[in-house]
Amino acid sequence: MSKPIEFKAGTLSAVTALIRELDNVRLADTLHAMLGGTGEFFAGEPAVIDLSQLKTAPERADWSGLGSLLRRHGLQPVGVRHVPEHLADSARKAGLAVLGDKAASSNEQAVTAPTAAKAEPAPAAEPAARPEEATRRAPTMVIDRSVRSGQQIYARGTDLVILGGVSNGAEVIADGSIHCYGPLRGRALAGAQGDATARLLCTNFGPELVSIAGVYRTFEKGIPPVVAGKAAHARLVQQNNQNSLSIEALTLD
Missing domain, CATH: 3.30.70.260 (ACT domain)
Structure with missing residues (x-):
């Protein structure tokens, strides 16, 4: 029973x-x-x-x-x-x-995907790194596939490189910058722990949401034509003593 x-x-x-x-x-x-x-x-x-x-x-x-x-x-x-x-x-x-x-x-x-490489141990002559230092020194996470709808990838303490696309309904998060070499259609959150110098770069811009260090932008009314489907670069800029999210087209040739 x-x-x-x-x-x-x-x-x-x-x-x-x-x-x-x-x-x-x-x-x-x-x-x-x-x-x-x-x-x-x-x-x-x-x-x-x-x-x-x-x-x-x-x-x-x-x-x-x-x-x-x-x-x-x-x-x-x-x-x-x-x-x-x-x-x-x-x-x-x-x-x-x-x-x-x-x-x-x-x-x-629990939402952290495996990294592409392991961190090298510190030289014996140096004191052991504190946990927060080890996090900052983590190697870049490389995802050599597309991120499908419903999946979430978190690059803790490092940058995230995606060699495929990010589907609608998927979410990619990084404490550092995010580089996406396929169509970006889901959510992308860079600088997740507050790094205002983090950036988001992709070759085909069309996300549901982008965020840098907690400053969000959504696209319910559609992607601006100047960046829609194009290579784009998102970063924070100072406007009136406040951080504003800037999204610009990239010229690759």
Whole structure:
């Protein structure tokens, strides 16, 4: 007789919402600017709220309002990490799991594809590198195939090179820059950990979304003719003391 319930070990791929201010009004304005007012953009993806870069911790947090704000853009908040101790109980009461660093690390690595090469060990004469240094020195990840719909590739701590295309519904993420040598049709997020110098280069531009260091641009109204189907280059530029996403055509000959 089969049991009415079973438990199996598994991993969950979740979006990380790196929040630097627990001010829901400012967060709402920022999300509107980043996503162009697009409702349900993330299509129900689970999200982990990361407060590791929180500038100032308020005495209280409106977890319910924050959850509603994220759900408005299609994210389903499931937990919070790096939460200040005095805010942990209220987060639990709001239905959020308070996650430890180990759980968060396992979650992020669950979507990491194998790299094309292994990092070389440091010379014996040098002291062992700290974990964050090792991440920054990771070799470039090379994917020598196309990324199909529903697949996700994450180049943690390095650049990502794709020798094929990225289909609609696929997602490619890199902490560094992204180079795509086939048609780019899905989502491409470079500088995922906040590297504003990261860039996105492709030979055939037609994505659903592009992002550099958290600055997003979507294309519900179509790709601009100047870059549609052409080689293109996306980067951040300074405008009015704020980062703006610039997308330009590339001349290859």
